[in-house]
Amino acid sequence: MELASAKGTNAHKKYLLRTMAFMGGYVAINAAAITGAFDDIGRTAGLALGLVVAAPVAGQIWATLALMGESDEFMRALLAKRFIVASGLAMAIACAWGFMESYGDAPHVPAWMIYPLFWALFGIVSPFIRTSR
Amino acid sequence: MRNRLKVLRAEHGWTQQDLGDRLGVSRQAVNALETEKHDPSLDLAYRIAAVFGRPVEDIFDNPHA
Numbered sequence: 532m533e534l535a536s537a538k539g540t541n542a543h544k545k546y547l548l549r550t551m552a553f554m555g556g557y558v559a560i561n562a563a564a565i566t567g568a569f570d571d572i573g574r575t576a577g578l579a580l581g582l583v584v585a586a587p588v589a590g591q592i593w594a595t596l597a598l599m600g601e602s603d604e605f606m607r608a609l610l611a612k613r614f615i616v617a618s619g620l621a622m623a624i625a626c627a628w629g630f631m632e633s634y635g636d637a638p639h640v641p642a643w644m645i646y647p648l649f650w651a652l653f654g655i656v657s658p659f660i661r662t663s664r
Numbered sequence: 665m666r667n668r669l670k671v672l673r674a675e676h677g678w679t680q681q682d683l684g685d686r687l688g689v690s691r692q693a694v695n696a697l698e699t700e701k702h703d704p705s706l707d708l709a710y711r712i713a714a715v716f717g718r719p720v721e722d723i724f725d726n727p728h729a
Contacts, residue, residue: 605693605702662701 542601549594556587557646588646608663616660617653621645666725670698672716686715 560583563569569580595614599607625645631637673683673694680694687694689708696702697712704712704724713720 603689603693604705604708605696606690608702663696664701664703 542598545601546594546598549597550591553587553590553594557584557591560584560587584643605663609660612663613653613657613660616656617649620652620656621649624648665700665703665727667697667700668723669694669712672718672723673698676716683715687711 560580569577572580595610599610602610622645625642625648628637628640632639669683673680678686679691680698681691684691684694687708688711693702697704709720709724712723716723
């Protein structure tokens with residue numbers, strides 16, 4: 532039987548490496564966008580850019596699912612609960628803001644903001660979700 | 665779920681990490697079991713029983729009995 536400590540350490544090491552790789556790509560694309568690198572790329576390239584920036588997002592979700600698969604049942608349940616709560620809150624906030632924009636003259640916020648919002652909420656709710664029930 | 669995990673672990677002189685290594689789970693999982701923050705799966709309950717050489721019922725109270 533593989534030692535839990537080694538198993539956990541290996542799983543978390545892999546998760547950290549994958550996170551750095553995916554987040555690095557995501558941050559690089561966003562940094563380039565902020566500096567205006569994509570301002571004049573045209574419609575087709577702009578649509579393609581949307582798919583490119585989605586790739587590291589999907590990759591990060593896969594890395595999280597892989598970590599859950601390699602964790603023990605308690606850690607897996609905790610991660611799942613935190614993920615569900617953070618997702619639900621992010622969706623609720625996004626829905627509320629969308630209606631506020633449409634009917635309450637709230638300032639426009641780009642839809643891609645839901646991704647950093649989700650991870651911010653994940654970090655906020657995690658310390659409060661400490662049981663698997 | 666109420667259990668005697670902490671007492672049994674102490675009798676063996678094991679740390680939570682020691683027991684976790686024997687069970688193939690994290691120290692956090694052992695702590696969650698001892699503090700009743702996690703109800704073990706049937707598979708984990710049987711692994712715990714095997715590690716201590718006792719029936720599951722000796723370690724975990726049956727909440728439905």
